[in-house]
Amino acid sequence: MSSRIDIDAPPAATQHPRSVVPTFGETFRIWARIGLLSFGGPAGQIALMHRELVERRGWIGEERFLHALNYCMLLPGPEAQQLAVYIGWLMHRTAGGVAAGLLFVLPGAIVMLALSLFYALYRDAPLVDAVFFGVKAAVLAVVVEAVLRIGRRALRNRAMMAIAAASFIGICLFKIPFPIIILLAGIVGWVGARRRPDLFAGGGGHGASAGAQATGIVDEMFARGELAHAEPSMSRAMKVLAVWLPIWLGPVVALLVLTGPDSVWTHVGAFFSSMAVVTFGGAYAVLAYVAQAAVETFGWLQPGEMVDGLGLAETTPGPLIMVTQFVGFLAAYRDPGALDPVVAGALGALLTTWVTFAPCFLWIFLGAPYVEALRSNRRLFAALSAVTAAVVGVILNLAVWFALHVVFREVRPMGFGPDLPVLASIDWSAALLAAAAMVAMLRFKIGMTATLAACALAGVALRAVGG
Known part of the structure; x- marks a missing residue:
């Protein structure tokens, strides 16, 4: 079964197999979409990421999303951009973090x-x-x-x-x-x-949203021991x-x-x-x-x-x-x-x-x-x-x-x-x-x-x- 993701697809919980890890190219397209649509200041940008990554595609679970956001709120600098780098890094190591961060800022x-x-x-x-x-x-x-x-x-x-x-x-x-x-x-x-x-x-950080996934693909990768770079x-x-x-x-x-x-x-x-x-x-x-x-x-x-x-x-x-x-x-x-x-x-x-x-x-x-x-x-x-x-x-x-x-x-x-x-x-x-x-x-x-x-x-x- 193809793991290709349609960026206009319905929520991941009903369409996307939870065990399929998105490719770098797929995440690249989504980060480009987020970068182009990230108006409204940090609150709107974080809400957009939550909707795209947690609710629609189930790439990351609600708790881990909030966990990452809490850490980014501790840091100097724009927390929304840092959250993008964090999630990109979780899924595709340094290359994923760099791509997510650059695409969020470049437009x-x-x-x-x-x-x-x-x-x-x-x-x-x-x-x-x-x-x-x-x-x-x-x-x-x-x-x-x-x-x-x-x-x-x-x-x-x-x-x-x-x-x-x-x-x-x-x-x-x-x-x-x-x-x-x-x-x-x-x-x-x-x-x-x-x-x-x-x-x-x-x-x-932010409260849970209706429709958010309790766990996501990243959480499953943790459980399978596939995220050694996060240790x-x-x-x-x-x-x-x-x-x-x-x-x-x-x-x-x-x-x-x-x-x-x-x-x-x-x-x-x-x-x-x-x-x-x-x-x-x-x-x-x-x-x-x-x-x-x-x-x-x-x-x-x-x-x-x-x-x-x-x-x-x-x-x-x-x-x-x-x-x-x-x-x-x-x-x-x-x-x-x-x-x-x-x-x-x-x-x-x-x-x-x-x-x-x-x-x-x-x-x-x-x-x-x-x-x-x-x-x-x-x-x-x-x-x-x-x-x-x-x-x-x-x-x-x-x-x-x-x-x-x-x-x-x-x-x-x-x-x-x-x-x-x-x-x-x-x-x-x-x-x-x-x-x-x-x-x-x-x-x-x-x-x-x-x-x-x-x-x-x-x-x-x-x-x-x-x-």
Whole structure:
């Protein structure tokens, strides 16, 4: 009987023999499908993978899917992409993990590169300016919705609320760097788990879905002893480090040697490499960190442009953290040296994407065999719970930052605390459009893509009538 799988077939439980292991080519097609359809942020992407891999095809069981997701939530970086690498690695070793991870990222990276180039060349055109005027209002609503959604899940008691409040005060008033906030929150959770485990109990991932398979083909492969590569091995771990550390950091070191410590290439490579190890809590959390550095430290972008980049990333498939590619493109485009600006921008985008996603393969290939030990460590999951609570405060700061630069035409930088708006510069059109976007998403549950599109059209209409 052929093991070929129709990607539009009914659920695997009724069509696909449970003992038949999918070929590399079959999984390649499904990962390509997932990469092209992975809109809607990490929640939508994880739901898509669950539907395709657990419910429809039974390649992986419900419990093992959640097990893998819980581990990926512990890691820095985009958990949805790491989950794809993890499952691909389980089924087809390193080659499967690389294929799954690349296919999950590649469609969004190509689209984002095209959008970044279009933005750089035509941003000042009246029509494009009007579109982004509307998109910014929608992005503010998206970030506010993220604060509420993550807050409902993470702030389960007064301890978590206190951590979120301290995080907001620390980053908003005292400008404490994002990595330090994450480190301090993790320490609080680790210590708190010992003294008050009832307040710092680690959380799980996503609940089971109707129609999900209790076990899958991967589980059967485990039972038959066919997944030797998933067993912990120190020699294998050393090999992973020897291969993937140079893959990740080799280009950064080479650029440092070739262009010097003060070049835009060195700054982009070093900054986004360091970001790759502290991006706990998802894209919204790290955006505040990226915005602070890109706008205030390096001067690569203007404040409003960071909001534009997020709006572009929301419209592309793949991880939302792809907004970093937009930052890398503009940084190199505006400081091209001897290169053509477009070529420099494309190389800057490639470099940013490389150092953002290459570490994800390292984390999975190195740590996945030890996931059982990590999963049983309650104090580690307590630290994650505290980090997630701190992320709520960080995202709230991002919402405040975006609101200031969307609703007001002028802000006054202060030596201490957040920028203060110039009240006379309020943009009533932007304020009303942002309020309408929030009502649409929060009250009427209209989707992010539809809200973005509607606000873009509204922005064009308002500018056409002189609003």
